[in-house]
Amino acid sequence: MATVQGRTAHTKIAALADHGSSARAVIRELLVHGPMARAELARRLQLSPAALTRVTRDLLETATIREAAAAPGATGGRPGTPLEVNVEQHQMVGAKITAEGVYAVRTDALGRVLQGGQRQLSSTDVPEVADAIVDLVNEVAESQPVEALGVGLAGAMSRFDDRARHNLFLGWDDVPLGTMLESACGLPTVISNDVRALTAGVHWSGPARGRDDFAVVTTGVGIGLGLVIEGRMVVGPRGRAGMIGHQRVSGTGPLCVDGHRGCASSFLTTAAITRAVAVAHGDPSMTLARVCTLADGGDPAARRTLAEAGHALGAIVADLVNVMDLPSVILAGDGLPAVIRAQTELEQSLAERLDRHAAMPELRFLVSDFDEWARGAAVVACQWVLLEPPWRRSPDAAARPRTGRERSWQRPRSPVAVHS
Amino acid sequence: MATVQGRTAHTKIAALADHGSSARAVIRELLVHGPMARAELARRLQLSPAALTRVTRDLLETATIREAAAAPGATGGRPGTPLEVNVEQHQMVGAKITAEGVYAVRTDALGRVLQGGQRQLSSTDVPEVADAIVDLVNEVAESQPVEALGVGLAGAMSRFDDRARHNLFLGWDDVPLGTMLESACGLPTVISNDVRALTAGVHWSGPARGRDDFAVVTTGVGIGLGLVIEGRMVVGPRGRAGMIGHQRVSGTGPLCVDGHRGCASSFLTTAAITRAVAVAHGDPSMTLARVCTLADGGDPAARRTLAEAGHALGAIVADLVNVMDLPSVILAGDGLPAVIRAQTELEQSLAERLDRHAAMPELRFLVSDFDEWARGAAVVACQWVLLEPPWRRSPDAAARPRTGRERSWQRPRSPVAVHS
DNA sequence: CCCAGAGTGTTGACCTGGTGAAGAAAGGTG
DNA sequence: CACCTTTCTTCACCAGGTCAACACTCTGGG
Numbered sequence: 057m058a059t060v061q062g063r064t065a066h067t068k069i070a071a072l073a074d075h076g077s078s079a080r081a082v083i084r085e086l087l088v089h090g091p092m093a094r095a096e097l098a099r100r101l102q103l104s105p106a107a108l109t110r111v112t113r114d115l116l117e118t119a120t121i122r123e124a125a126a127a128p129g130a131t132g133g134r135p136g137t138p139l140e141v142n143v144e145q146h147q148m149v150g151a152k153i154t155a156e157g158v159y160a161v162r163t164d165a166l167g168r169v170l171q172g173g174q175r176q177l178s179s180t181d182v183p184e185v186a187d188a189i190v191d192l193v194n195e196v197a198e199s200q201p202v203e204a205l206g207v208g209l210a211g212a213m214s215r216f217d218d219r220a221r222h223n224l225f226l227g228w229d230d231v232p233l234g235t236m237l238e239s240a241c242g243l244p245t246v247i248s249n250d251v252r253a254l255t256a257g258v259h260w261s262g263p264a265r266g267r268d269d270f271a272v273v274t275t276g277v278g279i280g281l282g283l284v285i286e287g288r289m290v291v292g293p294r295g296r297a298g299m300i301g302h303q304r305v306s307g308t309g310p311l312c313v314d315g316h317r318g319c320a321s322s323f324l325t326t327a328a329i330t331r332a333v334a335v336a337h338g339d340p341s342m343t344l345a346r347v348c349t350l351a352d353g354g355d356p357a358a359r360r361t362l363a364e365a366g367h368a369l370g371a372i373v374a375d376l377v378n379v380m381d382l383p384s385v386i387l388a389g390d391g392l393p394a395v396i397r398a399q400t401e402l403e404q405s406l407a408e409r410l411d412r413h414a415a416m417p418e419l420r421f422l423v424s425d426f427d428e429w430a431r432g433a434a435v436v437a438c439q440w441v442l443l444e445p446p447w448r449r450s451p452d453a454a455a456r457p458r459t460g461r462e463r464s465w466q467r468p469r470s471p472v473a474v475h476s
Numbered sequence: 477m478a479t480v481q482g483r484t485a486h487t488k489i490a491a492l493a494d495h496g497s498s499a500r501a502v503i504r505e506l507l508v509h510g511p512m513a514r515a516e517l518a519r520r521l522q523l524s525p526a527a528l529t530r531v532t533r534d535l536l537e538t539a540t541i542r543e544a545a546a547a548p549g550a551t552g553g554r555p556g557t558p559l560e561v562n563v564e565q566h567q568m569v570g571a572k573i574t575a576e577g578v579y580a581v582r583t584d585a586l587g588r589v590l591q592g593g594q595r596q597l598s599s600t601d602v603p604e605v606a607d608a609i610v611d612l613v614n615e616v617a618e619s620q621p622v623e624a625l626g627v628g629l630a631g632a633m634s635r636f637d638d639r640a641r642h643n644l645f646l647g648w649d650d651v652p653l654g655t656m657l658e659s660a661c662g663l664p665t666v667i668s669n670d671v672r673a674l675t676a677g678v679h680w681s682g683p684a685r686g687r688d689d690f691a692v693v694t695t696g697v698g699i700g701l702g703l704v705i706e707g708r709m710v711v712g713p714r715g716r717a718g719m720i721g722h723q724r725v726s727g728t729g730p731l732c733v734d735g736h737r738g739c740a741s742s743f744l745t746t747a748a749i750t751r752a753v754a755v756a757h758g759d760p761s762m763t764l765a766r767v768c769t770l771a772d773g774g775d776p777a778a779r780r781t782l783a784e785a786g787h788a789l790g791a792i793v794a795d796l797v798n799v800m801d802l803p804s805v806i807l808a809g810d811g812l813p814a815v816i817r818a819q820t821e822l823e824q825s826l827a828e829r830l831d832r833h834a835a836m837p838e839l840r841f842l843v844s845d846f847d848e849w850a851r852g853a854a855v856v857a858c859q860w861v862l863l864e865p866p867w868r869r870s871p872d873a874a875a876r877p878r879t880g881r882e883r884s885w886q887r888p889r890s891p892v893a894v895h896s
Numbered sequence: 897c898c899c900a901g902a903g904t905g906t907t908g909a910c911c912t913g914g915t916g917a918a919g920a921a922a923g924g925t926g
Numbered sequence: 927c928a929c930c931t932t933t934c935t936t937c938a939c940c941a942g943g944t945c946a947a948c949a950c951t952c953t954g955g956g
Contacts, residue, residue, distance in 0.1 A: 078942080095904055107943050109906055133903020134951040212833075222833075269713045281799065285710055292801025293689045299798045299831040304791065307727005307738060314832050318727060371724065375795065378719045379701065381712025411719040412734050413632075413642075498913080515933055527914050529935055553932020554922040 070118040071203050072146050072165065073244075073441040078103065079111050080442045083120065086141045087166060087438075089266055091124045093136025112139060119145060141165055147202045148441075149193050149243070150434025152250060152426055153209040155180055155225040158188050159426040162196040167261040167435040171196045172427050180226045186233065190240045197243075205243040206437030207233065208253035208429055212295040216440045217247040221295065225277075248436045250429055251298060252289055254388065255282025256439060257432030263386050263420045271376050272422075273300070274389030275324050275369065285380060301325075305371035309364070323368035326391050332361040344394050351397055365391075366398025370405030373419075378411045388422040396421055490538040491623050492566050492585065493664075493861040498523065499531050500862045503540065506561045507586060507858075508679075509686055511544045513556025532559060539565065561585055567622050568861075569613050569663070570854025572670055572846055573629040575600055575645040578608050579846040582616040587681040587855040591616045592847050600646045606653065610660045617663075625663040626857030627653065628673035628849055632715040636860045637667040641715065645697075668856045670849055671718060672709055674808065675702025676859060677852030683806050683840045691796050692842075693720070694809030695744050695789065705800060721745075725791035729784070743788035746811050752781040768814050785811075786818025790825030793839075798831045808842040816841055 072083060081101050086092060092100075094108040103111075115121040116139075124138040146165040151158055155177070162171040173195050175188040193205060211223040218234030220226075238245040248256075255264075255272040264270045268287040274280035281298035283290040290297045301321040302314060310332070312322035322328050326344050333350065334342035336357030350358035373385050387395070395402070403419070410416065422428070492503060501521050506512060512520075518528040535541045536559075544558040566585040571578055581592040593615050595608040613625060631643040638654030640646075658665040668676075675684075675692040684690045688707040694700035701718035703710040710717045721741040722734060730752070732742035742748050746764050753770065754762035756777030770778035793805050807815070815822070823839070830836065842848070 104944055105905065131903070132953055136904055283799070285705065286708070288706070290705055290800065293803055294801055294835065296801040296834060297799065299834055302798065302829065302831050303795050304724060304829065316829070375723050376799075378722065379703070379717065379796075380710065381714055381716040383713055409722065409724065409736070411722050414716065414719055415714065524915055525934065552924055556933055
């Protein structure tokens with residue numbers, strides 16, 4: 057039983073997952089919206105003040121939350137005592153896998169990075185990558201007890217998956233990575249799509265904190281999309297949501313690798329941008345950094361290429377906003393430093409293509425490195441621990457001792473359909 | 477107190493809304509997925525068999541559900557006795573408002589039409605339209621007790637709104653239609669966007685029955701979109717989701733009214749199609765029916781125009797499927813009979829623009845009249861009654877007698893944010 | 897200064913609704 | 927027939943939420 061209980065047995069602090077559903081809802085609300093008094097929590101969670109008193113007493117006794125200093129804003133009645141989560145007592149590890157290397161961070165429950173590390177990969181074979189992750193997780197997690205591990209990589213995963221599916225860069229499909237890491241690291245482990253993990257990080261404690269509807273669009277090797285609607289990540293019934301790269305943004309332009317003319321990826325990917333500038337300069341060794349330097353120096357080919365990229369990005373953002381009524385869009389990815397140089401064209405194209413009755417979204421730019429992606433995976437692990445019912449937390453639940461809160465009859469075959 | 481209780485007091489049958497949340501979940505599950513044994517319900521709703529026995533006993537006693545004949549498929553153990561909802565005992569009224577007239581239907585809880593009616597409108601003033609609706613509702617609802625009224629019209633409404641907002645065809649904004657009709661008809665009333673109401677109808681008891689992820693795209697005066705993701709209707713934080721009309725589908729083509737070149741509405745709306753054919757024939761009095769006749773007769777201009785429309789529709793469907801991973805798309809609206817003549821071009825354009833890793837969706841065509849839209853509004857009313865907690869059912873809840881299940885402290889200020 | 901008002905937080909009795917365990921019921925199969 | 931599987935029921939129990947009442951702590955007014 058090398059699970060979280062084993063790791064945290066020496067401390068009196070209960071793991072986030074060891075609380076009831078209302079208590080977990082309280083923790084979520086405090087994490088996402090910041091310190092808050094019991095009365096406010098009761099209103100938001102539609103519980104009675106009495107229930108809040110009881111739930112928060114248990115959480116205070118286990119030091120999961122603590123009382124904070126009262127806010128100065130007086131309102132006429134007895135001032136409430138804000139509660140806040142003891143985030144540093146609940147740490148997670150997140151990892152991001154690319155074909156070149158693995159990156160990991162240890163974070164607190166809010167997803168703030170406390171320690172990081174990385175490993176180069178010389179092959180993409182499953183055992184080698186798994187070994188690198190285990191090694192890296194042990195490195196960043198050895199100094200502190202950790203409650204869960206989240207792993208992000210490209211592919212068609214469900215929201216909280218246990219397998220790595222359909223990864224083109226690594227050539228993996230349906231690899232039981234969750235189970236492998238769970239037993240090797242002794243940590244509850246969840247696998248997730250990398251763009252959606254980044255989006256979760258942005259949502260939990262980044263520029264989208266507190267928002268319920270927004271999109272994250274990433275540019276780089278490909279174009280990625282993470283979509284949050286009414287506070288829920290859009291995953292798609294087969295985990296394939298977010299394939300936005302081949303949306304048409306122009307009637308002309310180069311062909312993309314799939315033979316589409318004028319699609320977003322023929323203007324926006326790193327390969328498309330460097331190739332266009334390379335052709336203009338007769339220099340096949342062009343890099344994105346070089347394109348930026350050229351554009352900053354006034355080179356017309358580089359500027360035109362980036363302008364077209366900005367135009368394309370504005371177009372796909374406009375289509376998203378039109379269809380989903382998004383008040384906020386966040387742009388990220390390693391291609392962003394280049395595309396951001398065409399912010400004017402981006403905003404112009406966005407304004408042009410926005411529906412007359414749609415509202416202009418707030419645009420934000422998130423320039424980051426791979427740690428931000430690993431951080432997102434840690435946030436996914438935290439959300440998972442706070443959301444999943446205990447009897448579902450681990451794929452090998454049958455082998456674990458029963459806690460008394462689990463069920464005795466058969467598991468449901470499929471999730472409940474909520475119609476609303 | 478002219479609410480549903482007043483209307484149904486003479487019968488022993490409890491209204492759908494008068495059950496607890498698990499009982500309502502059972503009713504929803506039985507409505508959406510058809511007759512089902514208790515054991516299967518328990519698995520789907522993640523309840524114990526014991527809980528199901530108790531919940532269904534109450535529902536059977538009030539004749540809300542009944543036992544059906546056992547299905548022949550034997551499985552080795554004791555065969556379960558399927559349960560089904562007494563749909564004909566729970567009737568709703570749905571209405572659709574256009575600038576020309578109002579349409580209403582009385583349906584059972586599954587949304588099956590039992591009676592219909594319509595009224596022409598000579599003006600779009602709020603009082604006249606409201607009078608027409610009240611008159612029509614009284615006509616279709618006089619022979620049977622009815623539990624709720626749903627009204628669909630264009631605009632930026634929330635999922636279950638009480639006001640009509642931002643309606644361009646009627647020139648209305650923020651009209652308290654729900655409250656007006658609620659007191660005039662004596663029925664709990666909910667206001668909803670018309671395309672989303674149609675989508676709800678398609679979901680509840682139409683071609684998308686039992687599905688959790690699909691889109692409905694309508695063509696006609698404009699282009700409409702209803703999107704259901706994980707069983708939930710996408711509404712947008714300001715009720716404006718679904719504005720898909722100005723997505724770019726081509727680099728060339730006519731200008732739309734908003735000045736976009738090559739956007740979907742410049743190929744797909746009734747006005748765009750008829751104008752293109754009218755220009756080609758020098759006949760300004762062109763109608764969509766005439767375009768269909770011409771195309772069937774081999775007229776090149778009509779055929780080309782419809783082919784372009786089919787191409788445009790395929791393109792916007794492809795973008796939707798790419799981004800949302802939808803396994804199923806339903807095409808509807810009064811423009812569909814024309815566009816369906818270009819089914820080949822539609823499917824070809826869809827296949828071309830689909831991402832290489834996306835799955836081809838199932839396409840369905842729903843040719844219908846305005847009754848189908850009114851039927852959708854009735855389904856919205858039924859969903860509302862089954863979903864909304866009792867203390868929120870009616871906007872003037874404060875004036876109603878307390879039922880004992882309601883809360884004594886302040887209402888929450890905002891809905892709970894669910895992060896997942 | 898004291899009191900009314902307003903909002904927050906706590907307590908204890910109570911109750912709703914779900915659970916566990918055990919077993920009856922109803923069909924197959926050898 | 928015995929035996930298995932799955933469904934459904936019963937009943938004691940309990941987790942967790944509610945109600946009602948009240949204590950607490952601030953503001954503002956006379």
